[in-house]
Amino acid sequence: xxxxxxIAITAALAAGSLTLTACGxxxxxxxxxxxxxxxxxxxxxxxxxxxxxxxxxxxRNSADLAVKTANKSEYxxxxxxxxxxxxxxxxxxxxxxxxxxxxxxxxxxxxxxxxNSSVSQSMQKxxxxxxxxxxxxxxxxxxxxQGDGWKTGNSVRQFKTFFRTATTDExxxxxxxxxxxxxxxxxxxxxxxDQKTYGAGLAASFKAxxxxxxxxxxxxxxxxxxxxxxxxxxxxxxxTGAEALYYGGEYPAAAPLSQQLKDSGQNIPLMGxxxxxxxxxxxxxxxGEGDLATSVGKPVEQLDSAKEFIKNYKEAGYKDAYEAxxxxxxxxxxxxxxxxxxxxxxxxxxxxxxxxxxVLDAMAKVKFDGVxxxxxxxxxxxxxxxxxxxxxxxxDAWAPEFSGSPKLS
Amino acid sequence: MNELPQQLANGLILGAMYGLIAIGYTMVYGIVQLxxxxxxxxxxxxxxxxxxxxLWMPDGFALGAAVPLMILGGVxxxxxxxxxxERFAYRPLRGAPRLAPLITAIGLSIVLQQVVWMWYPDxxxxxxxxxxxxxxxxxxxxxxxRGDLFVLIAAPLxxxxxxxxxxxxxxxxxxxxxxxxxxxxxxxxxNTDRIIVMAFAIGAxxxxxxAVAYGLKNGQVGxxxxxxxxxxxxxxxxxxGIGNIYGAMLGGIVLGVAESxxxxxxxxxxxxxxFGGGAWKDVWAFSLLIxxxxxxxxxxxxxxxxxxx
Numbered sequence: 001x002x003x004x005x006x007i008a009i010t011a012a013l014a015a016g017s018l019t020l021t022a023c024g025x026x027x028x029x030x031x032x033x034x035x036x037x038x039x040x041x042x043x044x045x046x047x048x049x050x051x052x053x054x055x056x057x058x059x060r061n062s063a064d065l066a067v068k069t070a071n072k073s074e075y076x077x078x079x080x081x082x083x084x085x086x087x088x089x090x091x092x093x094x095x096x097x098x099x100x101x102x103x104x105x106x107x108x109x110x111x112x113x114x115x116n117s118s119v120s121q122s123m124q125k126x127x128x129x130x131x132x133x134x135x136x137x138x139x140x141x142x143x144x145x146q147g148d149g150w151k152t153g154n155s156v157r158q159f160k161t162f163f164r165t166a167t168t169d170e171x172x173x174x175x176x177x178x179x180x181x182x183x184x185x186x187x188x189x190x191x192x193x194d195q196k197t198y199g200a201g202l203a204a205s206f207k208a209x210x211x212x213x214x215x216x217x218x219x220x221x222x223x224x225x226x227x228x229x230x231x232x233x234x235x236x237x238x239x240t241g242a243e244a245l246y247y248g249g250e251y252p253a254a255a256p257l258s259q260q261l262k263d264s265g266q267n268i269p270l271m272g273x274x275x276x277x278x279x280x281x282x283x284x285x286x287x288g289e290g291d292l293a294t295s296v297g298k299p300v301e302q303l304d305s306a307k308e309f310i311k312n313y314k315e316a317g318y319k320d321a322y323e324a325x326x327x328x329x330x331x332x333x334x335x336x337x338x339x340x341x342x343x344x345x346x347x348x349x350x351x352x353x354x355x356x357x358x359v360l361d362a363m364a365k366v367k368f369d370g371v372x373x374x375x376x377x378x379x380x381x382x383x384x385x386x387x388x389x390x391x392x393x394x395x396d397a398w399a400p401e402f403s404g405s406p407k408l409s
Numbered sequence: 410m411n412e413l414p415q416q417l418a419n420g421l422i423l424g425a426m427y428g429l430i431a432i433g434y435t436m437v438y439g440i441v442q443l444x445x446x447x448x449x450x451x452x453x454x455x456x457x458x459x460x461x462x463x464l465w466m467p468d469g470f471a472l473g474a475a476v477p478l479m480i481l482g483g484v485x486x487x488x489x490x491x492x493x494x495e496r497f498a499y500r501p502l503r504g505a506p507r508l509a510p511l512i513t514a515i516g517l518s519i520v521l522q523q524v525v526w527m528w529y530p531d532x533x534x535x536x537x538x539x540x541x542x543x544x545x546x547x548x549x550x551x552x553x554x555r556g557d558l559f560v561l562i563a564a565p566l567x568x569x570x571x572x573x574x575x576x577x578x579x580x581x582x583x584x585x586x587x588x589x590x591x592x593x594x595x596x597x598x599x600n601t602d603r604i605i606v607m608a609f610a611i612g613a614x615x616x617x618x619x620a621v622a623y624g625l626k627n628g629q630v631g632x633x634x635x636x637x638x639x640x641x642x643x644x645x646x647x648x649x650g651i652g653n654i655y656g657a658m659l660g661g662i663v664l665g666v667a668e669s670x671x672x673x674x675x676x677x678x679x680x681x682x683x684f685g686g687g688a689w690k691d692v693w694a695f696s697l698l699i700x701x702x703x704x705x706x707x708x709x710x711x712x713x714x715x716x717x718x
Contacts, residue, residue, distance in 0.1 A: 049526065051631060053533045195688055221676075222688035226637050228627040231419035232672035233687045235412050252535055256627050263545060263554050264415075283537050284629050 037080040038351050042067060042336055043102040044329075045095060045113035045123070048087035051252040054280050056115055058323030059137060060085045063112045065309075065316055066333035076341040078349060084108065088119050095119035096126065103130040109355045110135065110336035112329060117141035117197040120162075128159040133360045135163045135335055137328035140274065140296070141201045142168040145380040151208075155380060163363055163381040165332045165372070166325070167296045167388065169198070172273050173205025174406040175388040176294045180244060180271060181213045183390070183402060184292070188216050190242035192233065192257070194225040194249030202273045203248030209406075210246075218242045225253045233257075234264045244268050244292075250275035255284035262287035277324045277391060277398060288393045292401075297372040298389050299400045300327040309371045331370035335377075338366045411550060416673040417666060418551035422626070424665020425564035429619035430642035431649065431657035432571070433491075433612025439588045439652035440608045442507065443499060446514035448616060449639015450521035451491050455617030456538070456630035457529055458486025463539055472539050476559070476621070483617035490521070491613035492606055500602075518635070525632040535631035538624035556625035563618050568658055571611070575654065580607060588652070641694075648698050650711020659709055668694045 044063040046056035067081045084105070088095040095114055102108045103126060110133045114120055120139045127134045136144075145162060146155035150170060180186050189210060193203035207217055218240040221233055234257075237245060245261060247254050247270055258270040270276075271292040282288045300306035306327055313322050322329075342365055343358035344351055352358040367376040373385045386405045391398040433448045445451075462482030466475050498517055502510045525532050541555035553561070575581040586594040587604045595601050623638070624630050641664065649660025671693035676685020684692075701709065 049533060051534050051633065192687075221672075221686040223686075224688055224691065226633070227687070228623075228629070228634070229419075229423055230687065231423075232416055232669040232690070235415040235419060236673050236676075236686075238415075239412055252631075255535075256629065259628060265545070265552060280534060284535055286540060286628060 037078055039080050039082055039107055040109050040340055040351065040355070041082045041084050041105060041107040042333065043098075043108050043111035043113070044083055044085045044333070045088050045098050045102075045111060045119075046085070046115045047090040048085065050089050052090045052115060052250060054278055054320065055138070055323050055325060056087075056090075057320040058326050059113065059115060059329045061316075061318040061320060062137075062309075062313070062322050062326040062329035063333040065313055065318075066330045066337065068316070069312065070334075070337045075337060076344055079340060079344060079351065081337065081340075082107075088114050088116075090116050090119065092116075092119050092122035096122040099123040099126045103127070103132055108132065109340060109359045112137065112332045112336065114139070115325070117144060117201070120144055121197060124159045124162050128161045131161060131356045131360060133161050133163065133336065133339065133356070133363055135332040136166065137164070137325045137332040138166050138274070139164055139198075140166050140169045140172055141197050142170040142205070143201070145382050157380050159381075161360060163332075163335070163377050165328045165335065165370075165375060165383050165385075166274075167383055167386050169201040169205045169273070171386050171406060172294055172296065172388060173202055173207075174209040175390070175404070176206050176246070176271060176273065177209035177213055177215065178406050179294065179390045179402060180246070180292070181210060181215045184244075184269075186244045187214070188218050188241060188243045190237045190240055190245045191217050191220045192245060192247045192249075193220075193222050194247075194253060195222050196225065196249065198273075198275060199225075199248035199250070201248070202275075203246065206246050206248065223249075223253065223257070225249055227253065228256045230257045230260050231264070234260050234266070237261065238264060238266055242266075242268060245270045247272045247276070251278045251281040251284070255281050255288070258291055259285045259287045274324055279321060279323065279397070282393050282396045282398070288396070291393045293391045293398065294388055295324055295391060297327060297385065297387055298403050299391075300371060302400065302403075303327075303372065305369060305373065306371045327371035331372055331375045334368065334370055335363070335366050335375055338368055339363050342366070412673060414549050414551040416669045418548070418553055420666030420669030421662060422553070422557045422560055422665070423669065424645075424662035425560045425658075426619050426622050426626075426661070427638070427642045427645040427665055428658035428661025429560070429564055429567060429615045429622070430638060431646040431661050432567075432615045432654055433609075434643050434646040435649070435651050435654060435657040436608045436612045438646070439654075440584065440591075441499075441503070441605055443510050444514065444643065445499075445609075445612075446511065446639070446643075447494060447517040447521060448612065449635030449637075449642070450518045451487050451494075451613045451635075452616040452620050452623075452638060452642075453630070453632060453635030454490050454521060454525065455483040455487035455613070456620035456624050456634065457525055457532070457536075458617065459483035459621045459624060460536065460538055460630055461486075472541055475539075476625075480618060480621050483621055484614045487613040487617035487620070488610045491609045495606055495609045500605075518639075522632050522635070529632075532632050535629040538628055538630050540625060540628045554626070556622075556628075559625050560619070560622035563622060564658070567615055567618060568655070571615075571654060574611075580604070584608065644695070644698055648701055648708055650705075650708025653708070653710045653712070656708055656710035663697075663709070664694055667697050 046059040067083045086098040115138045117139045193199045254276040274295040277293040277295040339359045339362040342362035389403040437445045459479035545552035583599045645660035649656030668690045671690040
């Protein structure tokens, strides 16, 4: 019997260890005032380790650049900004612990991040209770700001402290559907999601808009984002005669999925959202030619307003690229800096005693020309900038195809 | 087009890979009754060992010629890590209660992941792995990728060699004796410490071959790849009857085919469309495991053994 119970214990342990993943390094913030200046700490939370770290490191570096730029030009007189990055490993539980860490540090007046909508869900409430402003550069889950009622037109603001510079899945899904149906002329699509908050939301929005336009979803499936072998799913797609595959999820699983799709003899494009718009995607996928992605904003390389950002980013000598969210992160960080400036200016040049409340109150008034265009927030905390771009893989790299704002019904 | 041959082939390829990894679980368990939870990470470091060898190759070196060297590199790394783990982490705990080495194994698994994450260049995200050029080959209505041919050839060869080793060589018979009764085997003059190291080493070598197969198939290796594969391989070992080497391979193939068929067909059953597809395949695979264990608690090929503890 002892052997049997050993296996039982082992199985329990195995299940437990499913939630156990690698512990990352953490930089402990040590806040020290420098001379006559008041220190304001801004947090940045993103996955700095793990398979989404390419995107996460780009976020951290871009926030760092914004803080350095503000300090260098003394953008807010008498205030020295300090960045405290924390690693959430793309895990909601780690994100929540990080949120508590920020809240307990009284010098933290705002937090940039996170990358994942699912992580954001675990951080929103603690931040809201503490009155600490959060600006995400990447969360596109529509319900994060508008609640589950958005599908039926009953949008209700969820948390007064949550803002974002990224647009919503509602906008992204609608844009993807319009692009695929009208521009690419593809009428039959297979739909796959990775069941995470981001992937499922995007897939649902795509489906709703695509069928509204007259397109046909010939089949749907869900996959486990930790898997790398999707041949069984791919064989299933084959018999449906789909002309494209829409995937709601991120690049680590999308890359082998796309390659196995083409390996099976189906020369149809895989399309995804900003989660697959990473330079890693074509590196991990040798048959990505023709695959499509949508991403928020215009490519920063094409924007005049972003030239300085790109130049400064290069000069700062960061080891990792700014990736998909660099410009949006810079703008998110700058929105917080702007809010601090408004708070300080409204208080005779000194930081108000309740800095968190003053910053939060100032967020509604924030409006400036950022890297990705004019940055301001609507009544839900969503960005007012709804510009999107579709990209296609050409010669193993993403190339912009078409930019525009979708018509929302 | 009939999808069945393709799904069977997909399952077979996946299952052969599970089977190769499962050998490591089953051999170590058969001899020291330890579930080596770090084995998934032994598999992972083998993949990185093979990748390192490939990156050392001069440009333009044909992949076909590089593969044997990559296998060698992967095997060396995996075996070195596994034997070191045995010597420094498990051997000091040999007399301890069984849960102690089990927890050690889980800890070791986290350590290995972190070491690769931290020290291997560019390993913080999935790392591209070389793949064979050229299109698929058609066999009985199923198309098989060039990279997948590797595991289809390697798995039976490995099983055949292992079978010969265990039954025909002196060391192999020593291994069987140690598995049956370590104390008596020791009294008969068998160096059981050496046999145990050998079991770890063979398991690690097979895991490294599986890792090369994984890389060639999926075009990437990553520091987290050992976790899910290790869990599935452990399941395969239990399904086939832990302690039995042929059972491990059979369990792997049954598991792979079950996953593949569940993805392909469960959703087509009327009223089951919500429970089909890629996300539910693990549920069905583990349901199968429970079912098998209900009727054959010793696994498919396992023998009913008296408690040895």
